[in-house]
Every structure is written in structure tokens, then in C-alpha cells.
Amino acid sequence: MVAFGKKLRESQIQEWKGQYINYKLMKKKVKGYVEQIEVGAQNRHNVLRDFSRMLDTQIEKIVLFLLEQQGLLAHRLSDIAQQHHALVQPQNNLLNVYHLQELYREVGRDLLKLVFFVEMNAIGLRKILKKFDKRFGYKFTDYYVKTRANHPYSQLRQVFRHVGIGAVLGVLSHNIADLRDLQQCQGHYISIYDQPSYSHPDPVLDSIKLAVERLSNSTTFLQFLGRHAFIMQEELPSPSEDHVEDESQRYNFMSLLLNLANTFLYMVNTYIIVPTADNYSLSLGAAATVCGIVIGSMAMAQIFSSVYFSAWSNRSYRRPLLISSIVLLVGNILYALAYDLNSISVLLIGRLFCGLGSARAVNRRYISDCVPSKLRMQASAGFVSASALGMACGPALASLLQTNFRIYKFTMNQETLPGWVMALAWLVYLLWLWICFKEPPHHEKGNLEAYQADTVQVIHVAVDTQPLIMNSEATEQDEVREEEENDGSEEVQKPVTSIVAAYRLLTPSVKVQLFIYFMLKYAMEIVLAESSVITSYYFVWSTSSVAIFLACLGLTVLPVNIVVGSYISNIFEERQVLLASEIMVCIGLILSFHVFIPYSVLQYVGSALITFVSAEVLEGVNLSLLSRMMSSRLSRGTFNGGLLSTEAGTLARVVADATITMSGYLGESNLLNATLVPALVISVSSIVATCYTYNSLY
Structure with missing residues (x-):
């Protein structure tokens, strides 16, 4: 398999080769520092000072070259502008208009070449900082970013957030639109500043805009929403034509639609029982707080099924989706039959089956492996939207199932109907899947591993890539061997094969982000899973009222992401939004406590809304940071980053649901505070951990 470093070297602009960050030299310096410290020839203070000076020199070289190239582009634009100004009269030859458009x-x-140059150097800077931290105890990035990035004359900011590129892009967009208006409006001048709707799409400008957004980390609603799926996106220039053709062969719209439908139904299946789980437990002779175990048993089984289905999707997508649907069909039937069998055991077994049928790992893998790069962000956003809609539709559907009748020997009421309805839904889906799902070609041949070896080159590389600049006299074989013989910090681009190997690739910053993901899922599960018990005890809410409340919480997901993705994330840095969201989650939990004053609906609903919405905001930026910091070896394969985040979130739900059940032994009057205490402790711990790694999130 070709190392990813070769692809980066091939992507370099040869005439600019000497202007890139000299990653190989700096890597050797780091290795030398380690050896010198081990024999006592250097101390850490001198190492930090020496390496900082070297990194400053490299960044200064990049910035000065960047300014020089921008000056050349500005000079060319000035020359073209002189010809452009002569074309304001409609009688001028339109051939000159076409000529000027091509010049622009x-x-x-x-x-665009310059943007890619900056982007590759940004990747190299992140990588060398990460490497230094790994060798020297994770202190250098914190020191370097604090002293350089936060300085008013920061050159580091010029590399990561350069506004000069945007200025050149603005000139190009304005003038190309003017030339098109000159053609189409027959001399009636319309400026894009006066009429933004008259701005015309242009392939070159669109490519530049996407690259600038990627470089500056700016987002749109679609991009921000798609990040919730934690499907790592390609960040280097477009892949080769052969790869694009291969992607197109694997893509099938109906199969993608079925994949998203599976996501939607599973989320409906997860939350449709939440409003009635406490009453169902009571009807079977158990305590109302056993609803925590009833709800959490599905998540508990999902911890194991996620790994199994992720491994199975190495060979097939159709078969695991079929088996998943069958298992969910059986699980929902058992859940519904538990009422007539008067068995809490059957109820729990039914929910365990539902968890064993979780195919979310397959859903993610299908989008990551089979959807073309240009559609992957939209598909990722579709995955998240389907999950959010399912989360809202589950409780909403439960509110409509308020009836009581019998068919033969089977009781149909608000407790059993969620099981019967979902069983019917999975049966219909199973038939649709059997008829319409198309297995991707490489799966049909049973050769996915070979496919992954070929395509792993185009995975997300924002953090962990191979050297950018190598000695021109060295052969490619020597370079690849050097990368492979490194002590593990330089990773060959191949998927990991075990959970232990995946864990070893996690830096402290990544571990903190996974802990934050655990925290936000824990807080959300506490709010959702105990809602029926809490509202019944304090406010005597009916099942319909609880269902409507939960549905309204679910419906906040998309509007919140619109606001954050389109505005907030473009105004503030992700790490700033991350920390602020954690603090808001903590505030929401504090406001939820029942202390001395009577507990009111306003206090409960307000605090739950603050906690839930803040956790939603936190999830987007948290997964975005994770995708940038996590090793690219975790982008594909069975033990991928998506699986790790899923396991962290699922484990959080299991622990939260178990906390609810155990707290039930203290009595319903103490349930609220007893469940909020561990949530608050975890929340405060995540804030402390974030502050500790804050400057490494650059």
C-alpha cells in the first residue's frame, strides 16, 4: 500500500517546493532533542526555545512567500482591471468579455493553488506540533499557541486564518459577475453588492470558496450539521479521476435512501417508548424508575452490536441491514408481548434485541465508503437530520397511540402499541430493503479490503498526515520505509485492527474530546430518560404531555444547528464555542436542581431546554474538533473514529440510564437531585479538562 506521504508530495507545486515547511528537518530535530535530553546534553527549556525559533522561521518563510504571491496576483488583477474598465460600453466586442473572464x-x-499551498503548510504545522507534544509530554503546543496565536502580530494566524485570500476572491467574484451582467443585461450595470441574487456560480470561484472555508474553518449550516455524523471529510485537492469514477460506480441513490430510512426508524424506535416506559414498568409490577433499565438496555446491547456490524460491513452492507431489521422486528414483538405475558424479563429481552439490531455503524460506513466525495457532506447532513427527526417523531408518535383495545388475545394500549407499530414499520422496511437495496460492487466481489487500501488515500487528513517536504535525493522507497520504521507517531495510512491499537492513537486532546462527548450524551440522556417519572411526580403530566415535551426538544435540533452553523461558528473559534457550550450545559444542570423553593414547570422546562440545546451545540463543535485531531488511521476500517464516538456516547447513555434506576431506590422525591449530582460532576470535570488542553485545540 502506498503511504499517504507520497500523495502529499505529488500534490506539491514543484516551483514552490522550497517554500513549504521543512517537515523532515523539523522531525529530525525533534528526534535529536529526545536523544540529547536522554543523555543530559540538553534541558527542556533550551529545547522549547530552540524549536520555537526554528518554527518561527519556518512560519515567517511561509507568510512572506504568501504575501509575495498575493502581491503578484493583485498586480495581475490591476492589469486586467484596466481592460475591464474599457468594456462598460455595450458596443464593445463580446469576444473581449470572454477573454477577460478567462483571464480572471x-x-x-x-x-486556488495558493490556498492549497497554505492548507498543506497548516497541516504540516498541526502535525509537527502534535509530534512534539507526543515526545515531550503535551506541553509545547499549549505554550506555542498561547504566545504566538494570541499575539496581535501573530504570523501563525496568517497561516490558519488569512483574510488576504478572501480579498482577492472578492475582486474575482465581483468582476466576473460584472462581466456576465454586461453580457446578459445588455449594458444595464447591476452590481452584486446591490443585487446579491445576481451573483452567478462559477466552478473556479466555487472551488476557491470551498478551499477558503476549509482553511479558515468557516462553516455553513450543511457543513456544521454534517459534522454531527462524524464522517471524516476529504480536505486535500480533489482525488484523481479514476477514484471519482470508482466512487460513482459504488453509489446508488435508493440504497442511500434506505440507509437513511434505517437511521430514522432506529431513532424512532429508541425514543417512542420513553413517554410510557415508566407506566409499562409499573403495569408489570416493577418500580417506575426501572424505566431507566428498560430504556438503557437498548443502548447496552448497542455497545456490542456496533463493533459486530462495523466489522461485518467490511464484507457487505445489505446482509447486516437485513439481519438488523429482522432482529429489530423480533425485539419489538417481544416488547409488545411482555404486557400480555406479564413479564418484565420479556420486556427487557425485547429491548436488548432492539439494541442488538442497531446498524448505525453500517449507516456511517456506507456514507463514508460508498457516497462520492462531492455528495458526502450532504449525505452526512441527511444522516444527522434523519436522526434528529426520528428523535422528535418517536415521542410524537407515542402521543398518538393513546387507546386501549384487544385483537384476539393481544392487548393494544399506550404501552404495547409502540412495539406493534415499530414491528410493522420494520416489516415494511425489510421488504423494501430486500427488493431495492443494491450491494456496492466491491462488496459483491468480497474484496472490500483491497478497495480500502486503494481509496484510503483520500480520507480526512487535517491533523495526521505524512511529511510535506522530503529530501529530493531520497528514493520513495526510503521515505516510505522511514515512515514505517518510526516509533509510531508517524502512521502509515492503514486502518487499525483492534480497539487497543485505536486507543494508542488517541492523544490527551482527543481523549478529552471523547470525554466531552460522553458528558453531553450523559446529560441529554438524564434529561430525556427520566422526564416521564419527574413530570409525573412533580406536575402530574399525562403521557401525551410528556411525549409533546420530548418531541419539542427533538425539534430544536435543526434550528439550533442552523444558527450555530451559519453564524456562531463563523464568528467565534470552535474551542471558544466548545467551552461556552460546556459552561451552559453546567448552568442548565444547576438550574434543574430542586432545592428549597417549590419545583415549577417553568424551572424544569427552562433548565431542560438550556441543557439539551447547549448539548446539541456542543456536539457539533466537539465532533468537528475530533475529526481534525483524530489520527487519519481511524477514518476507515472496523475500529474507526465514528465507532469510537458511538461507543462513548452509547456508554454514556447506559451509565445514565443505570443511574436513574439505582437512584430510584432513594425514592422518587430524591430522584431528580440524585441523578443530577453525577451529571454535574462530569460536566465540571469536562470543563477543567478542556481548560487544560485549550491551546492544543488550535
């Missing part, structure tokens, strides 16, 4: 596009293509 040529500048645009060179600007």
Missing part, C-alpha cells in the same frame, strides 16, 4: 479565471486557478 486564470488568476482564480493560481489563487
Whole structure:
């Protein structure tokens, strides 16, 4: 398998080769520092000072070259502008208009090359900081970012957030639109500043805009929403035509639709029982707080099924989806039959079966492996939207099932109907899946591993990539061997094969982000899972009222992501939004406590809304940071980053549901505070951990 470093070297612009960060030199320096410290020839203070000076020199070289190239582009634009101004009269030859448009596009293509140059250097900077931290105890990035990135004359910011590129892009967009208006409006001048709707799409400009957004980490609603899926996106220039053709062969719209439908139904299945789980437990002779175990048993089984289905999707997608649907069909039937059998055991077994049928790992893998790069963000956003809608529709559907009748020997009431309805839904889905799902070609041949070896080159590389600049005299074989012989910090681009190997790739910053993900899922589960018990005890809410409340919480997901993705994430840094969201989750939990004053609906609903919405905001930025910091070896394969985040979130739900059940032994009057205490402790711990690693989140 070809190392990813070769792809990066091939992507370099040869005439600019000497202007890139000299990653190989710096890597050797780091290795030398380690050896010198081990024999006592150097101390850490001198190492930090020496390496900082070297890194400053490298960044200064990049920035000065960047400014020089921008000046050349500005000079070319000035020359073209003189010809442009002569075309304001409609009688001028339109051939000159076409000629000027092409001149502007040529500048645009060179600007795109410059953006890629900056992007690759940004990748190299992140990587060398990560490597240094791994060798020297995770202290250098914190020191370097604090002293350099936060300085008013920071050159580091010029690499990661350069506004000059945006200025050149603005000139190109304005003038190309003017030339098109000159053609189409027959001399009636319309400026894009006066009429933004008259701005015309252009392939070159669109490519530049996407690259600038990626470089500056700016987002749109679609991008921000898609990040919730934690499907790592490609960040380097577009893949080769052969790879694009291969992707197109594997893509089938109906199969993607079935994949998203599976996601939607599973989330409906998860939350449709939440409003009635406490009453169902009571009807079977158990305590109302046993609803925690009833709800959590599904998540408990999902911990194991996620690994199994992720491994199975190495060979097939259709078969695991079929088996998943069958298991969910059986699980829901058992859940519904538990009422007539008067068995809490059957109830729990039914929910365990539902958890064993979780195919969310397959859903993620299908989007990551089979959807073309240009559609992957939309598909990721569809995955998240389907999950959010399912989360809202589950309780809403439960509110409509308020009836009581019998069919033959089977009782149909608000407790059993969720099981029967979902069983019918999975039966219909199973038939649709059997008829319409198309297995991707490489799965049909049973050769996915070979496919992954070929395509793993185009995975997300924002953090962990191979050297950018190598000695020109060295052969590629020597370079690859050097990368493979490294002590593990330089990773060959191949998936890991065990959970232990995956864990070893996690830096402290990544571990903190996974802990934050655990925290937010724990807080959300506490709010959702105990809602029926809490509202019944304090406010005597009916099942319909609880269901409507939960549905309204679920419906906040998309609007919140619109606001954060389109506005907040473009105004503040992700780490700032991350920390602020954690603090808001903590505030929401504190406001939820029942202390001395009577507990009111306003206090409960307000605090739950603050906690839930803040956790939603936190999830987007948390997964975005994770995708940038996590090793690229965790982008594909069975033990991928998506699986790790799923396991962390699922474990959080299991622990939260178990906490609810155990707290039930203290009595319903103490349930609220007893469950909020561990949630608050975890929340405060995540804030402390974030502050500790804050400067490494750059």
C-alpha cells in the first residue's frame, strides 16, 4: 500500500517546493532533542526555545512567500482591471468579455493553488506540533499557541486564518459577475453588492470558496450539521479521476435512501417508548424508575452490536441491514408481548434485541465508503437530520397511540402499541430493503479490503498526515520505509485492527474530546430518560404531555444547528464555542436542581431546554474538533473514529440510564437531585479538562 506521504508530495507545486515547511528537518530535530535530553546534553527549556525559533522561521518563510504571491496576483488583477474598465460600453466586442473572464479565471486557478499551498503548510504545522507534544509530554503546543496565536502580530494566524485570500476572491467574484451582467443585461450595470441574487456560480470561484472555508474553518449550516455524523471529510485537492469514477460506480441513490430510512426508524424506535416506559414498568409490577433499565438496555446491547456490524460491513452492507431489521422486528414483538405475558424479563429481552439490531455503524460506513466525495457532506447532513427527526417523531408518535383495545388475545394500549407499530414499520422496511437495496460492487466481489487500501488515500487528513517536504535525493522507497520504521507517531495510512491499537492513537486532546462527548450524551440522556417519572411526580403530566415535551426538544435540533452553523461558528473559534457550550450545559444542570423553593414547570422546562440545546451545540463543535485531531488511521476500517464516538456516547447513555434506576431506590422525591449530582460532576470535570488542553485545540 502506498503511504499517504507520497500523495502529499505529488500534490506539491514543484516551483514552490522550497517554500513549504521543512517537515523532515523539523522531525529530525525533534528526534535529536529526545536523544540529547536522554543523555543530559540538553534541558527542556533550551529545547522549547530552540524549536520555537526554528518554527518561527519556518512560519515567517511561509507568510512572506504568501504575501509575495498575493502581491503578484493583485498586480495581475490591476492589469486586467484596466481592460475591464474599457468594456462598460455595450458596443464593445463580446469576444473581449470572454477573454477577460478567462483571464480572471486564470488568476482564480493560481489563487486556488495558493490556498492549497497554505492548507498543506497548516497541516504540516498541526502535525509537527502534535509530534512534539507526543515526545515531550503535551506541553509545547499549549505554550506555542498561547504566545504566538494570541499575539496581535501573530504570523501563525496568517497561516490558519488569512483574510488576504478572501480579498482577492472578492475582486474575482465581483468582476466576473460584472462581466456576465454586461453580457446578459445588455449594458444595464447591476452590481452584486446591490443585487446579491445576481451573483452567478462559477466552478473556479466555487472551488476557491470551498478551499477558503476549509482553511479558515468557516462553516455553513450543511457543513456544521454534517459534522454531527462524524464522517471524516476529504480536505486535500480533489482525488484523481479514476477514484471519482470508482466512487460513482459504488453509489446508488435508493440504497442511500434506505440507509437513511434505517437511521430514522432506529431513532424512532429508541425514543417512542420513553413517554410510557415508566407506566409499562409499573403495569408489570416493577418500580417506575426501572424505566431507566428498560430504556438503557437498548443502548447496552448497542455497545456490542456496533463493533459486530462495523466489522461485518467490511464484507457487505445489505446482509447486516437485513439481519438488523429482522432482529429489530423480533425485539419489538417481544416488547409488545411482555404486557400480555406479564413479564418484565420479556420486556427487557425485547429491548436488548432492539439494541442488538442497531446498524448505525453500517449507516456511517456506507456514507463514508460508498457516497462520492462531492455528495458526502450532504449525505452526512441527511444522516444527522434523519436522526434528529426520528428523535422528535418517536415521542410524537407515542402521543398518538393513546387507546386501549384487544385483537384476539393481544392487548393494544399506550404501552404495547409502540412495539406493534415499530414491528410493522420494520416489516415494511425489510421488504423494501430486500427488493431495492443494491450491494456496492466491491462488496459483491468480497474484496472490500483491497478497495480500502486503494481509496484510503483520500480520507480526512487535517491533523495526521505524512511529511510535506522530503529530501529530493531520497528514493520513495526510503521515505516510505522511514515512515514505517518510526516509533509510531508517524502512521502509515492503514486502518487499525483492534480497539487497543485505536486507543494508542488517541492523544490527551482527543481523549478529552471523547470525554466531552460522553458528558453531553450523559446529560441529554438524564434529561430525556427520566422526564416521564419527574413530570409525573412533580406536575402530574399525562403521557401525551410528556411525549409533546420530548418531541419539542427533538425539534430544536435543526434550528439550533442552523444558527450555530451559519453564524456562531463563523464568528467565534470552535474551542471558544466548545467551552461556552460546556459552561451552559453546567448552568442548565444547576438550574434543574430542586432545592428549597417549590419545583415549577417553568424551572424544569427552562433548565431542560438550556441543557439539551447547549448539548446539541456542543456536539457539533466537539465532533468537528475530533475529526481534525483524530489520527487519519481511524477514518476507515472496523475500529474507526465514528465507532469510537458511538461507543462513548452509547456508554454514556447506559451509565445514565443505570443511574436513574439505582437512584430510584432513594425514592422518587430524591430522584431528580440524585441523578443530577453525577451529571454535574462530569460536566465540571469536562470543563477543567478542556481548560487544560485549550491551546492544543488550535
